[in-house]
Amino acid sequence: MELQTSLQVAQPTGLSDPHLLVILLIIVVTGILGGLANSFLADRAQGAAPERGKYALLGVVAALTVPLFLNMISSNLLESARAKTLDLFVFAGFSVLYVVATRRLVENVTQRLLTQLEQVRGDVGELRDRASRAAEAPAGAEAAESDAANLAYQDVELLRAISEENFVYGNLAGLAEKTSLSRELVSTRLAALKAQGLIEARINDKSVLHWYISARGRQLLEEILGGQDERKSA
Known part of the structure; x- marks a missing residue:
């Protein structure tokens, strides 16, 4: 019992923890892989070669949020990977899928916002047209009354x-x-x-x-x- 307690106390923490370094390495690698995958998908959709470095950097940024997402859903995948090495592959696969899916989610949200913005612009333009027609209507009526009077x-x-x-x-x-x-x-x-x-x-x-x-x-x-x-x- 005393030996187990001493091992827990002596367990490395921070950057000296090999498990943490492995997790960080997986995040960087999967972020780059997911970013490159997104660049190839964008290449097929747009028909032009996008900037690979930009997509790779954005992929790493998205991958860095994977631990936050796992913590939000109360997942113990990172902790279980310390004792079960196979979970590291699960974490790596999840990170790649997360990076790819995040791009699609951001594009959908952006497209929806742009669509709503265009709709708002159209509504504003229609209101302006109605206001201008309403302002011109009395003038036309007054002109007609003036002609009739003359x-x-x-x-x-x-x-x-x-x-x-x-x-x-x-x-x-x-x-x-x-x-x-x-x-x-x-x-x-x-x-x-x-x-x-x-x-x-x-x-x-x-x-x-x-x-x-x-x-x-x-x-x-x-x-x-x-x-x-x-x-x-x-």
Whole structure:
């Protein structure tokens, strides 16, 4: 009993412990092997030769965390390897697998974070677009109200007439007859409506220049006529 106690006291510790040196050597060797394995796997995936030294160094760093992982899971593999040499091979194999698996885990986590980051960027961009559209909407509504307020009765009649029939550009007789307005007034108001972008002149299929109501003018006319109908029904 006293002999066993004396042997335990005399057991080397720290860097003088051969078992600790063997464990450290296994960590370094398996870290390099696992890093090289990762470099070959990256070579197959990327199609380009990666830096072997970088992968080897990262493998050693990952292998140094193996004892921490074993301690976290309450494993006595390192202690049992002191009395059972076969466990050193088990530790070496586990270290290599740990280094290889750690790379895959880090890549998956990084890819997931990048995907989430891109999704957040897309959401932020969409919110900015919505905010800009919301800011522009009142301005557009105010412009439409301003155009409607500036339109006179004869302007509404001209827009209505142009939207219902085709009138040749320069021929004021048809519009004057349709709206019961004088030709001089029709000419003046057509120029004003064209300057506001409510009507436009386009060439038709027969190469004849005609008056047409623009999309903005049609929308404005529908709003004015819709408001008149509501007032009549009220």
